[in-house]
Amino acid sequence: MNHTTRTVTGRPVVAGSASGEAVVSAQPISLWGGLDAKTGEVIDRRHDCSGRIVTGKVFVFPWGKGSSTGSAILLESIRLGKAPAAIVTRATDPIAALGSIIADELYGKPVPLVVLGDDDFRSIRDGDMLSIAPDGAVTVEKSNPEHPKESEVMEISEKKV
């Protein structure tokens, strides 16, 4: 295996520590209608991560879109233990940030959110291992960059699509 590790620094929109494998999307997402809070599955059938599970992963997407109920979905997924370990975007997503802040107020369990610059954001590949620090530093461990990892194989759900 060919490991390379480097650290990029972003803005900690909601500060915290977390680590996990990157699930990378090229597309913005509406968490309501896009994420199933009970299963952690991406359910927007138009989305490039449709069918994948983000629970415990670092969900990397450019920005949030669509419904203002996204905060409620993230909050409930945190309560149920199905939330992403962290969220990395390249534009601030206030709707996701709010869900995380309320989870902090209610349960003391925020999901860290970091905003990266464009080049740093684009440098993250699906399957990279990411570690987030409270100051917004993101350590990126690339694993075998030449080949897609098992995790890139779509986890197709039982649902009829």
Added chain:
Amino acid sequence: MTIALSENDKRMLDGLCGEASRMAMSIIVRMANVCGTNELMDICQAHIDGCGLMSDAGLEFAEKLAAAGGKVVVPTTLNMGPLDLQDWPKFVTDEVFASKALRQGKAYTDMGCVPTWSCAPYQGYLTPRFGQQIAWGESNAICYANSVLGARTNRYADYLDICAAITGRVPKCGLHLTENRRGQWLLKLQDFSPELLAEEVFWPVLGHLVGDMVHDKISVIEGLPKMATTDQLKAFGAAAASAGSVALFHAVGLTPEAPTREAALQDMEPEQVTDITPDDWYRAWEDLAGAHEGDKLDVVVLGCPHFSFDEFRTLTEEIRAVAPARAADGVDVALLTCQQSLSLVDRTDWLADIEAFGGRITRDTCVFHTPMIRRDADVLMTNSGKCGYYAPGTLDVKVAFGSIGDCVRSAVAGKVLRRRPG
């Protein structure tokens, strides 16, 4: 970042105005940091979307605020809730869900919110005025309030809305400020025939196209018809806010901050200019309508956002124009509305025909929040770009798309009838 706080803000944050105000102000201050501003500002009205989704966390949050003495300090309306407050047993068999939903509703009304339970609050009570600073939730309502009314709101996420209503304060940023309301992306409609512009589906399909294209940019649209109804602009905005993050658009000659192109652009050059042709429009139409001609139809959904009085009129006219004037066996017809619209419809002779057709009216809620769609439903037809966008993932159905009339005729046939608009 240190946030500049007024004396009253400090009192709230220090808990001198009660625990609900402390928690709400703490969240507002943290969100000011998220948005990168160090100032708060007053709002004069709020619309709550956080009352809609039924989740244990959402219920806990609402009851915690209400039990801690939370009271709204500005006039505050409610978006739809998790169930029809009067007729819920017709749709909901899960008593646990129902009792939680009723508790959640009570928590919000106990805090002083007006029980409008509507996702089209701009068609009802307490419609904001031009230039007013407001804190609204619900993506389609936000888009309408900013664009069509010229009131000013950011995209207030669920639960921030009630915090704004309890404190009367929001982070001073985004679309509250004139300079951030400038049009960025000029869209020029080219070569649209009068027939296509007159189609009911012209508006939601264009909204789907624009939302997908501009995401969160502020568009300036030229070439729209000189007259547009509230329902047309509602359908456009709902679709645009779903396919993208459109919180504000300017339609030249139609919306109040766009008497001219220059006014909408605040006398600056657009960042981008794009022509939109009928070909683009038909591609968006195809994208919305995934189902095929002749597919067996299981359910029709109308009223996303909530059906207005005028939309009920159109529905009734379409029903009276078909024979037999009833949906085929196996086709459910879900009609979503609010108490205010239904009260007006109650004063007409339309309801008997709508019910004979098979229409099941629910108020206060919608198909995404209350279990109205039977589990084995495979194909759903709607006239809503928003419903069409979200239904495949949220309700696990294929979507067919058409006007109210197309939906009526398809329901009668028991299968999807596709009619190429224009």
